[in-house]
Amino acid sequence: MRGISRTIVHFLVFIQIMCCVYFATNMIRHRQGYAIQYSDPDIPNRKYEGEFIKYDTKKYGSDFCVAYNVTRATGEFREDGLEPISLVLHATSHYMKEIEGQCSSRNWNGPISVSLFVDRTSSEAVEYLHEVHRCSSKVNQKLSLHIVYRMSPFQKVCDPIFVKRSLRKCNTFNATIRSRERSRVIPPFQIYPINVMRNVARKGALSSIHMTADVEMVFSEGFAVKMKALANKYINGKDKKLLVIRRFEVDNKAHVPVDHKELFVMIKAFRAFEFHHKFFAAGHTIESLWQWFRMSKNQTDAYAWQIDYKSSSWEAQLIMHRKDPYNPEYFPTRIRDQQSLVYELCRANYTFHLASHVFNVHRGVKTQETNLSSAVLTHQKRLRTRSYKRFMHYINSTYPDTFDQCGKFVM
Numbered sequence: 001m002r003g004i005s006r007t008i009v010h011f012l013v014f015i016q017i018m019c020c021v022y023f024a025t026n027m028i029r030h031r032q033g034y035a036i037q038y039s040d041p042d043i044p045n046r047k048y049e050g051e052f053i054k055y056d057t058k059k060y061g062s063d064f065c066v067a068y069n070v071t072r073a074t075g076e077f078r079e080d081g082l083e084p085i086s087l088v089l090h091a092t093s094h095y096m097k098e099i100e101g102q103c104s105s106r107n108w109n110g111p112i113s114v115s116l117f118v119d120r121t122s123s124e125a126v127e128y129l130h131e132v133h134r135c136s137s138k139v140n141q142k143l144s145l146h147i148v149y150r151m152s153p154f155q156k157v158c159d160p161i162f163v164k165r166s167l168r169k170c171n172t173f174n175a176t177i178r179s180r181e182r183s184r185v186i187p188p189f190q191i192y193p194i195n196v197m198r199n200v201a202r203k204g205a206l207s208s209i210h211m212t213a214d215v216e217m218v219f220s221e222g223f224a225v226k227m228k229a230l231a232n233k234y235i236n237g238k239d240k241k242l243l244v245i246r247r248f249e250v251d252n253k254a255h256v257p258v259d260h261k262e263l264f265v266m267i268k269a270f271r272a273f274e275f276h277h278k279f280f281a282a283g284h285t286i287e288s289l290w291q292w293f294r295m296s297k298n299q300t301d302a303y304a305w306q307i308d309y310k311s312s313s314w315e316a317q318l319i320m321h322r323k324d325p326y327n328p329e330y331f332p333t334r335i336r337d338q339q340s341l342v343y344e345l346c347r348a349n350y351t352f353h354l355a356s357h358v359f360n361v362h363r364g365v366k367t368q369e370t371n372l373s374s375a376v377l378t379h380q381k382r383l384r385t386r387s388y389k390r391f392m393h394y395i396n397s398t399y400p401d402t403f404d405q406c407g408k409f410v411m
C-alpha cells in the first residue's frame with residue numbers, strides 16, 4: 001500500500017513539474033513572440049494572439065468605440081505617499097511627436113493619460129506609440145494610451161484593435177527611424193469629438209488628480225512635482241476646489257521660459273504674452289498678472305488664492321478631481337466646448353484658486369483661425385442651438401440656486 005501511495009505522490013510531483021516546464025516554455029515562447037493565447041490580469045482587455053496583441057473595445061456613447069490602456073504607465077509616482085497629478089491630454093496622430101515630448105520632458109514627472117482619435121488612415125499611429133512605449137523607458141513609465149474611433153453607419157458592435165507584435169531591437173528604433181515612421185501616418189480628416197476625447201483621457205487616468213491641457217503646451221520646470229503637495233491639499237474630491245493654471249505664449253522661435261522669473265523678464269520685453277492675447281483675450285486672460293508675479297516671488301513654494309469665476313467665455317485651465325464633472329459630449333467642437341465645463345463647475349458651486357509659480361506655455365502666437373478650423377466651425381454651428389438648450393435645461397434643473405453668482409451662459 002505504502003509503495004503504491006509513494007508512486008502516486010511521485011507521479012503527482014512529476015505532473016506538477018511537467019506543468020511548470022510547460023508553462024515556463026510557454027512564457028518563453030510568448031516572450032519570443034510565438035505564444036498562442038495569453039492574457040494579463042492587470043489589463044483584462046488585452047490578449048496575445050499569435051503575431052498580434054488584441055485589445056477589446058467598448059462602446060462609448062452612441063457613436064464611439066474605446067480601448068483603454070492600450071499602453072499603460074508602469075511608474076507609480078507614489079513613493080512620497082501623495083497622489084500624483086495625471087497630465088490628461090487628447091490628440092490625433094498629428095501630435096505623436098508632442099506626446100513623446102511630454103513623456104520625455106523632466107517637467108512632467110508623473111503619469112500621463114492620452115486619448116488618441118484614429119480613423120482608417122491614421123490607425124498606424126497606435127502601432128507606432130505602442131512601439132515607443134515598449135522601447136523608451138520614460139514613455140514606458142508615464143504613458144497610458146487610450147484609443148477612440150468613430151463607428152461606421154450601421155455598425156452595431158465595437159470591433160477589437162489589433163497591434164502587430166514587434167520583434168525589433170529597440171536600439172534600431174532611433175530618432176531618424178521614428179521621424180520617418182511618424183511622417184508616414186496620415187492624420188484623420190473629420191470632426192474631432194473634442195469633449196469625448198477629454199473625458200476618455202480623464203477616465204483612463206491612473207490617478208484621481210487631473211491636469212487637463214492641450215498636447216502642445218510646454219510646462220514650467222518641475223511642474224508635476226512642484227504642484228503635487230498643493231494639489232493634494234486642494235483637490236481631494238470633497239471640498240469642490242479647483243486650481244487654475246496660468247498659460248502664456250511665446251514666438252515660435254523664442255526660448256520657452258522655465259520659471260516665473262524668466263517669464264517675467266520675457267513679458268516685460270514683449271517676448272512672451274498671455275495665451276491667445278491677440279486672438280481671444282476674453283477667454284484666457286486672468287487679471288492681475290503683476291500681482292501674480294509678486295505673489296510668486298514672495299514665497300519659495302507654490303500656493304494658491306481664490307479668484308472669481310470670470311464669464312462664460314472663460315476657458316480656464318484646471319486641475320480637478322476624477323469625481324468632478326466631465327465635459328458635455330453633445331457640445332459642438334470649437335464652440336464653447338471647454339467653457340461649458342467651467343460654467344458648470346461654477347454653477348455647481350466650485351471655487352477657483354489661482355496657483356502661483358507654475359504655468360505653461362504655447363509655442364507660437366495665434367493670430368487667426370486656420371482654414372481647417374474655420375471649416376469645422378462652419379459645420380458645427382448647426383449644433384449650436386440644440387446643444388445650448390439641452391445644456392441650459394440640464395444646468396438650470398441640476399443647479400437651480402447659483403445663477404446669480406455665475407451669470408448667464410452665452411454661446
Ligand SMILES: *[C@@H]1O[C@H](CO)[C@@H](O)[C@H](O)[C@H]1NC(C)=O
Pocket residue numbers: 042043068069072203204
Ligand atoms: C487601466 O489600467 C489600470 C491599471 O491596471 C486599471 O486600474 C484601470 O481600471 C484600467 N482602466 C480601464 C478603463 O480599464
Ligand SMILES: *[C@@H]1O[C@H](CO)[C@@H](O)[C@H](O)[C@H]1NC(C)=O
Pocket residue numbers: 172174175176177
Ligand atoms: C538610425 O538607424 C538607422 C538604421 O538602423 C541608421 O542607418 C541610422 O544611421 C541611425 N541614425 C542615427 C541618428 O543614429
Ligand SMILES: *[C@@H]1O[C@H](CO)[C@@H](O)[C@H](O)[C@H]1NC(C)=O
Pocket residue numbers: 294295298
Ligand atoms: C509677501 O509675504 C509677506 C509675508 O509672508 C506678506 O506680509 C506680504 O503681504 C506679501 N506680499 C505680497 C505682495 O503678497
Ligand SMILES: *[C@@H]1O[C@H](CO)[C@@H](O)[C@H](O)[C@H]1NC(C)=O
Pocket residue numbers: 349401402
Ligand atoms: C456654495 O458654497 C458656499 C460656501 O463656499 C455656501 O455658503 C453656499 O451655501 C453654497 N451655495 C449653494 C447653492 O450650495
Ligand SMILES: *[C@@H]1O[C@H](CO)[C@@H](O)[C@H](O)[C@H]1NC(C)=O
Pocket residue numbers: 370371
Ligand atoms: C485659406 O483660404 C483662403 C481662401 O479662402 C486662402 O487665400 C488662404 O491662403 C488659405 N490659408 C491657408 C493657410 O491655407
Ligand SMILES: *[C@@H]1O[C@H](CO)[C@@H](O)[C@H](O)[C@H]1NC(C)=O
Pocket residue numbers: 389392393396403
Ligand atoms: C435658466 O435660469 C435662469 C435664471 O433662473 C433664467 O434666466 C434662464 O432663462 C434659464 N434658462 C433656461 C434655458 O431655462
